[in-house]
Amino acid sequence: xxxxxxxxxxxxxxxxxxxxxxxxxxxxxxxxxxxxxxxxxxxxxxxxxxxxxxxxxxxxxxxxxxxxxxxxxxxxxxxxxxxxxxxxxxxxxxxxxxxxxxxxxxxxxxxxxxxxxxxxxxxxxxxxxxxxxxxxxxxxxxxxxxxxxxxxxxxxxxxxxxxxxxxxxxxxxxxxxxxxxxxxxxxxxxxxxxxxxxxxxxxxxxxxxxxxxxxxxxxxxxxxxxxxxxxxxxxxxxxxxxxxxxxxxxxxxxxxxxxxxxxxxxxxxxxxxxxxxxxxxxxxxxx
Amino acid sequence: xxxxxxxxxxxxxxxxxxxxxxxxxxxxxxxxxxxxxxxxxxxxxxxxxxxxxxxxxxxxxxxxxxxxxxxxxxxxxxxxxxxxxxxxxxxxxxxxxxxxxxxxxxxxxxxxxxxxxxxxxxxxxxxxxxxxxxxxxxxxxxxxxxxxxxxxxxxxxxxxxxxxxxxxxxxxxxxxxxxxxxxxxxxxxxxxxxxxxxxxxxxxxxxxxxxxxxxxxxxxxxxxxxxxxxxxxxxxxxxxxxxxxxxxxxxxxxxxxxxxxxxxxxxxxxxxxxxxxxxxxxxxxxxxxxxxxxxxxxxxxxxxxxxxxxxxxxxxxxxxxxxxxxxxxxxxxx
Amino acid sequence: xxxxxxxxxxxxxxxxxxxxxxxxxxxxxxxxxxxxxxxxxxxxxxxxxxxxxxxxxxxxxxxxxxxxxxxxxxxxxxxxxxxxxxxxxxxxxxxxxxxxxxxxxxxxxxxxxxxxxxxxxxxxxxxxxxxxxxxxxxxxxxxxxxxxxxxxxxxxxxxxxxxxxxxxxxxxxxxxxxxxxxxxxxxxxxxxxxxxxxxxxxxxxxxxxxxxxxxxxxxxxxxxxxxxxxxxxxxxxxxxxxxxxxxxxxxxxxxxxxxxxxxxxxxxxxxxxxxxxxxxxxxxxxxxxxxxxxxxxxxxxxxxxxxxxxxxxxxxxxxxxxxxx
Numbered sequence: 001x002x003x004x005x006x007x008x009x010x011x012x013x014x015x016x017x018x019x020x021x022x023x024x025x026x027x028x029x030x031x032x033x034x035x036x037x038x039x040x041x042x043x044x045x046x047x048x049x050x051x052x053x054x055x056x057x058x059x060x061x062x063x064x065x066x067x068x069x070x071x072x073x074x075x076x077x078x079x080x081x082x083x084x085x086x087x088x089x090x091x092x093x094x095x096x097x098x099x100x101x102x103x104x105x106x107x108x109x110x111x112x113x114x115x116x117x118x119x120x121x122x123x124x125x126x127x128x129x130x131x132x133x134x135x136x137x138x139x140x141x142x143x144x145x146x147x148x149x150x151x152x153x154x155x156x157x158x159x160x161x162x163x164x165x166x167x168x169x170x171x172x173x174x175x176x177x178x179x180x181x182x183x184x185x186x187x188x189x190x191x192x193x194x195x196x197x198x199x200x201x202x203x204x205x206x207x208x209x210x211x212x213x214x215x216x217x218x219x220x221x222x223x224x225x226x227x228x229x230x231x232x233x234x235x236x237x238x239x240x241x242x243x244x245x246x247x248x249x250x251x252x253x254x255x256x257x258x259x260x261x262x263x264x265x266x267x268x269x270x271x272x273x274x275x276x277x278x279x280x281x282x283x284x285x286x287x
Numbered sequence: 288x289x290x291x292x293x294x295x296x297x298x299x300x301x302x303x304x305x306x307x308x309x310x311x312x313x314x315x316x317x318x319x320x321x322x323x324x325x326x327x328x329x330x331x332x333x334x335x336x337x338x339x340x341x342x343x344x345x346x347x348x349x350x351x352x353x354x355x356x357x358x359x360x361x362x363x364x365x366x367x368x369x370x371x372x373x374x375x376x377x378x379x380x381x382x383x384x385x386x387x388x389x390x391x392x393x394x395x396x397x398x399x400x401x402x403x404x405x406x407x408x409x410x411x412x413x414x415x416x417x418x419x420x421x422x423x424x425x426x427x428x429x430x431x432x433x434x435x436x437x438x439x440x441x442x443x444x445x446x447x448x449x450x451x452x453x454x455x456x457x458x459x460x461x462x463x464x465x466x467x468x469x470x471x472x473x474x475x476x477x478x479x480x481x482x483x484x485x486x487x488x489x490x491x492x493x494x495x496x497x498x499x500x501x502x503x504x505x506x507x508x509x510x511x512x513x514x515x516x517x518x519x520x521x522x523x524x525x526x527x528x529x530x531x532x533x534x535x536x537x538x539x540x541x542x543x544x545x546x547x548x549x550x551x552x553x554x555x556x557x558x559x560x561x562x563x564x565x566x567x568x569x570x571x572x573x574x575x576x577x578x579x580x581x582x583x584x585x586x587x588x589x590x591x592x593x594x595x596x597x598x599x600x601x602x603x604x605x606x607x608x609x610x611x612x613x614x615x616x617x618x619x620x621x
Numbered sequence: 622x623x624x625x626x627x628x629x630x631x632x633x634x635x636x637x638x639x640x641x642x643x644x645x646x647x648x649x650x651x652x653x654x655x656x657x658x659x660x661x662x663x664x665x666x667x668x669x670x671x672x673x674x675x676x677x678x679x680x681x682x683x684x685x686x687x688x689x690x691x692x693x694x695x696x697x698x699x700x701x702x703x704x705x706x707x708x709x710x711x712x713x714x715x716x717x718x719x720x721x722x723x724x725x726x727x728x729x730x731x732x733x734x735x736x737x738x739x740x741x742x743x744x745x746x747x748x749x750x751x752x753x754x755x756x757x758x759x760x761x762x763x764x765x766x767x768x769x770x771x772x773x774x775x776x777x778x779x780x781x782x783x784x785x786x787x788x789x790x791x792x793x794x795x796x797x798x799x800x801x802x803x804x805x806x807x808x809x810x811x812x813x814x815x816x817x818x819x820x821x822x823x824x825x826x827x828x829x830x831x832x833x834x835x836x837x838x839x840x841x842x843x844x845x846x847x848x849x850x851x852x853x854x855x856x857x858x859x860x861x862x863x864x865x866x867x868x869x870x871x872x873x874x875x876x877x878x879x880x881x882x883x884x885x886x887x888x889x890x891x892x893x894x895x896x897x898x899x900x901x902x903x904x905x906x907x908x909x910x911x912x913x914x915x916x917x918x919x920x921x922x923x924x925x926x927x928x929x930x931x932x933x934x935x936x937x938x939x940x941x942x943x944x945x946x
Contacts (some may be wrong), residue, residue, distance in 0.1 A: 298712075324884055344844065346840060346844055349749075358718075367743070376848075376849050381846040381848065382844035382846060383846070384843065384844055384845065385844060385845040385846035385847075386846060387842065389842075389845075390844040392837055392840065392841060392844075394837055397836060397837035397838065398837045398840075398841045399838055399839075399841070400838040400841075400842070400856050400860065400933065401860070401934070401936060402859055402860055402863075402933070402935060403933065411842075411845060411847070412846070413846040415845060415847055416846060417847050447935040447936070447939065449935070449936045449939075450939070460841070463841070463845065464844075542706055548840070
């Protein structure tokens with residue numbers, strides 16, 4: 001028993017070393033930490049209220065008082081940027097968790113039971129898969145209306161296919177393993193085998209997928225808010241802030257207003273992608 | 288260089304860079320290949336026999352390179368060329384490949400490009416080296432396929448690899464190698480991936496080709512049986528070094544090196560008594576990247592002496608061209 | 622071979638049927654009375670119950686679901702896509718006007734992205750583990766990380782406003798201007814549209830090339846004395862292309878989806894901006910038709926994947942029934 005433990009920790013340590021040696025992944029991690037800390041602890045980094053507007057100070061240039069200046073109705077841009085990160089992050093992470101949950105559950109059921117259940121779920125997933133997620137989301141937003149809660153639900157409903165595919169194929173191969181037979185022989189029930197014995201084996205790729213899909217959802221949220229079909233206009237998210245650039249005056253004369261949130265999204269997503277690629281190298285080097 | 292020698296390797300050394308480590312795949316290998324004969328190179332997997340052969344025409348992966356020694360080749364026209372000095376994948380070495388020295392590989396299933404017709408893949412070699420029309424090339428390919436025992440060669444010319452069986456594919460590979468009538472044919476484990484019955488056919492075929500064209504063959508294999516059947520001379524390799532070299536009778540009937548002896552004892556021979564135990568060589572091949580002192584076989588050798596731990600044995604030549612690297616025979620004793 | 626294609630084509634019909642039902646049913650679930658979006662509120666207030674009921678009848682809003690679906694799909698087959706609820710125009714006319722613009726944009730974007738995606742991926746694989754490979758791979762990650770519309774806005778600011786090299790948006794119709802005047806409206810949108818696609822294709826091309834270059838037949842090709850160019854392209858790239866072609870087509874719908882964003886950024890009058898407009902205005906018929914059109918395009922693309930892989934790969938084209946002959 002003690003020998004096994006030693007082995008496990010050495011594998012973890014080797015993976016850790018592998019990850020630390022990946023300079024891009026480390027850069028990604030740093031970017032992520034910076035963005036997350038700034039957003040979560042937003043009040044520490046600014047004394048301004050992101051919603052407070054003062055019409056007398058519209059479109060101010062960056063100054064010591066307003067680090068990035070102010071927007072079209074005189075709100076502090078830096079405050080909106082870091083508070084806005086909160087909503088973008090919540091939507092991204094919540095949606096990623098939502099899709100992963102749906103994907104994992106359906107994947108387990110589909111892979112473990114096989115047969116007709118599997119066939120039906122796979123058929124549905126194929127139809128979902130052939131549609132670009134952004135289009136599905138657009139159409140659903142058309143039904144449900146805009147709003148950040150709606151977005152999370154819609155993202156979760158439309159994005160589960162990737163997690164589903166990963167878990168299903170893994171479960172399918174695990175089903176053939178001896179330890180599953182052993183579980184069955186010992187009279188352990190289907191649900192317990194599925195979730196307690198098989199699921200933990202799929203977690204690595206699922207976590208990688210969860211990380212990378214967070215990036216996708218942050219991008220989708222921004223795109224939707226930019227075209228005016230995303231989060232409610234009064235909530236500061238990065239996408240809503242860039243939406244201001246739809247006005248030609250802002251686009252041309254006040255680039256800070258939209259370039260700042262653009263850079264924020266880019267850095268965050270870049271961080272996730274670098275970090276996620278590093279994770280993937282560690283979890284499944286075959287990919 | 289003697290007139291009847293077509294290829295001469297002198298102190299050849301090939302290294303691989305794997306991450307930050309350097310692996311000595313081939314270390315100080317020398318031998319001569321006589322015209323029209325077959326030289327066998329035998330050893331366990333990882334002993335460097337394939338790399339030695341690939342080094343001849345510089346067919347090495349990006350991380351591998353010849354670091355020392357030379358490969359000298361006498362061309363069809365009688366010119367002496369130092370192949371090891373040519374640039375990898377450069378024009379000079381490419382004119383040698385396929386035309387002067389051709390190769391067949393271990394796995395015929397993976398050796399053919401799945402998207403091109405069999406015939407055009409053979410003709411590709413011909414068209415690369417000779418200025419002839421596609422029609423002439425086709426005629427020659429069909430003729431060769433016929434000689435190599437492929438039925439309906441004109442029809443099969445237009446078939447794709449997936450429509451051929453393993454044995455047939457290896458015939459196609461022999462055709463590809465032989466189409467330009469090369470001086471030397473390097474066969475890298477040509478029968479390992481085939482069924483036993485097909486193996487015999489392919490070896491027979493290579494024998495016929497050799498008689499017909501006077502080709503010299505380097506036969507790389509781990510199978511002592513194949514060596515006994517096909518070769519005139521044999522080099523036994525261990526850890527990137529030739530430990531014993533000699534005529535086939537010398538090595539088989541009067542083997543000197545403990546490794547060769549052990550290798551021969553581990554091969555099942557027809558007529559072996561029921562109670563006879565096949566022996567295995569104790570231990571495993573050490574890591575080629577580790578630096579060592581003394582004889583490389585010392586850790587596994589039953590006849591190891593004190594000197595074997597510290598001093599690397601040099602080459603001792605006993606009878607006519609029967610050479611061995613072992614302290615047991617140094618100083619002309621035995 | 623034709624039988625194989627025939628079967629594949631027939632298999633599309635049930636899928637299309639299911640999708641059409643899902644779209645139709647889904648759209649029935651939209652909250653609110655469709656009539657209130659058909660008639661301006663002030664007019665609706667003037668009308669009495671009877672008139673409203675008459676109007677409902679006329680619009681077919683009282684029929685059963687089944688009848689409405691039959692009527693809807695029947696009309697579509699007749700080429701009658703119905704009327705827009707917001708502009709009251711005939712949808713087929715609106716689409717006839719918008720579709721060419723989007724096709725033009727997507728086609729140029731696809732062409733451009735395919736060329737660069739394959740090229741960069743090929744170079745990256747050939748120069749594996751060199752600074753060129755690392756830079757291209759990193760650029761690829763940046764390409765999928767920066768939002769498309771942000772790239773678009775930056776491009777407008779830089780090339781359109783600061784340098785004044787290219788127009789900031791819009792489109793010119795066929796025949797309005799000479800080709801060169803028209804093409805400048807397409808440069809920025811199609812380029813930006815293609816960026817994500819380039820990054821994706823590059824990644825797949827690199828992987829596929831590396832996979833193929835490790836195969837034995839590449840070594841055989843070298844042993845024949847072929848030049849590196851010949852080995853890399855004739856044997857390497859040609860084989861790598863098979864899975865890449867599948868990716869190119871499979872990812873096509875994503876390119877199409879990208880037009881929604883790009884057309885909005887560049888004020889480009891195509892299907893994408895029309896869809897956004899229709900969704901904002903809850904213009905159901907337009908949303909329905911557009912979604913169905915996209916579904917048709919996607920299913921045709923999947924069919925095209927089968928055809929192309931059969932054409933490129935003799936193993937699929939001829940089947941492996943002769944194996945062992």
